[in-house]
Amino acid sequence: MSDPDPDQSIAPPEVRPGRKYPAGAIILLAVAATAMWGASRLTWVTVSSTDGLTEPRTDELNGGVWFGALTPLALVLLAAIAAVLATRGWLRRMVGVLIGLVAAVTAVPAFALLTGSGATDTRAATLAELPGRATVTEVVTAPFPAWLTLAAAVAAFIAAVLLARMPADTARLSGKYDNPVFRRAAATEQVTKQRADTADAPANKLSERVLWDALDAGTDPTEDIAEPGAAAGDAGADERGRNAR
Structure with a gap:
C-alpha cells in the first residue's frame, strides 16, 4: 500500500472546487478606498477673507479638513477587504451591509457640496479657523474632489451589493x-x-x-x-x- 500524500493528510486545499473569491467586490473596495484617500488630499473649498487690519487672507481646505471622516472611512474600506477575505456566508453579508452604510455616509457631504448646500460662509470660517473679526469675502468650491468622492461611494455601494448577494459557498482566504x-x-x-x-x-x-x-x-x-x-x-x-x- 502506498503512503498517502503528506500534504493531503495535513489539510485540504484552501479553495474548494467550485468556490471563488469575491474578486469584483475586493477590487471595487480597493478602488473606492484609493479614491477617497486621494480626495482627502485635494482642495475642496477655497476661503477668502479679510479682517480690516491685515492683508486679505486665502485658505485652502482639503478633503481631510472639510470632511474629517474621509480618511478614516477610506481606512475602514481597507479593513473591510481583510474582513471579506476572512469571512463567508452571513458574516460576509453583514460586512456588505456595513460597507453600504459607509458608502452612504461618504456620499452625503460630497453631494451637499455639489448642490451648493454644504459650502456656507460660517462653516468655511470655522474650518479655516478665522479670527472673530474676520469676514468671509468669497467661498469657492472645487467640484472634482466631490465627484471623486461620489465615485468612491458608488464603487463601495456596488461592492456592498455584491457581497450582500454573495452565495454562502464562496471561498475565504484561509x-x-x-x-x-x-x-x-x-x-x-x-x-x-x-x-x-x-x-x-x-x-x-x-x-x-x-x-x-x-x-x-x-x-x-x-x-x-x-x-x-x-x-x-x-x-x-x-x-x-x-x-x-
Whole structure:
C-alpha cells in the first residue's frame, strides 16, 4: 500500500472546487478606498477673507479638513477587504451591509457640496479657523474632489451589493486548518483514529507535521500504537507456547 500524500493528510486545499473569491467586490473596495484617500488630499473649498487690519487672507481646505471622516472611512474600506477575505456566508453579508452604510455616509457631504448646500460662509470660517473679526469675502468650491468622492461611494455601494448577494459557498482566504488550534485538534483526531484502526487493519502512516501537531496538543502519537506485524508475531509466539505445553 502506498503512503498517502503528506500534504493531503495535513489539510485540504484552501479553495474548494467550485468556490471563488469575491474578486469584483475586493477590487471595487480597493478602488473606492484609493479614491477617497486621494480626495482627502485635494482642495475642496477655497476661503477668502479679510479682517480690516491685515492683508486679505486665502485658505485652502482639503478633503481631510472639510470632511474629517474621509480618511478614516477610506481606512475602514481597507479593513473591510481583510474582513471579506476572512469571512463567508452571513458574516460576509453583514460586512456588505456595513460597507453600504459607509458608502452612504461618504456620499452625503460630497453631494451637499455639489448642490451648493454644504459650502456656507460660517462653516468655511470655522474650518479655516478665522479670527472673530474676520469676514468671509468669497467661498469657492472645487467640484472634482466631490465627484471623486461620489465615485468612491458608488464603487463601495456596488461592492456592498455584491457581497450582500454573495452565495454562502464562496471561498475565504484561509480555512480552519491554517489555525494552529484547529490543526492540533485535527492531528489529535487522526492519531485517535489510527489507534482505533490498528486492531483491524494496517495503520496508515501519519505525516511528520501531524505527529508534531499531536505532540503540541498533548497527545503522544506512539502511545498504544502497535505495528501490525509485531502484533501478529506476538500472537504467533503465544500460540506456539500453548502448543508446546
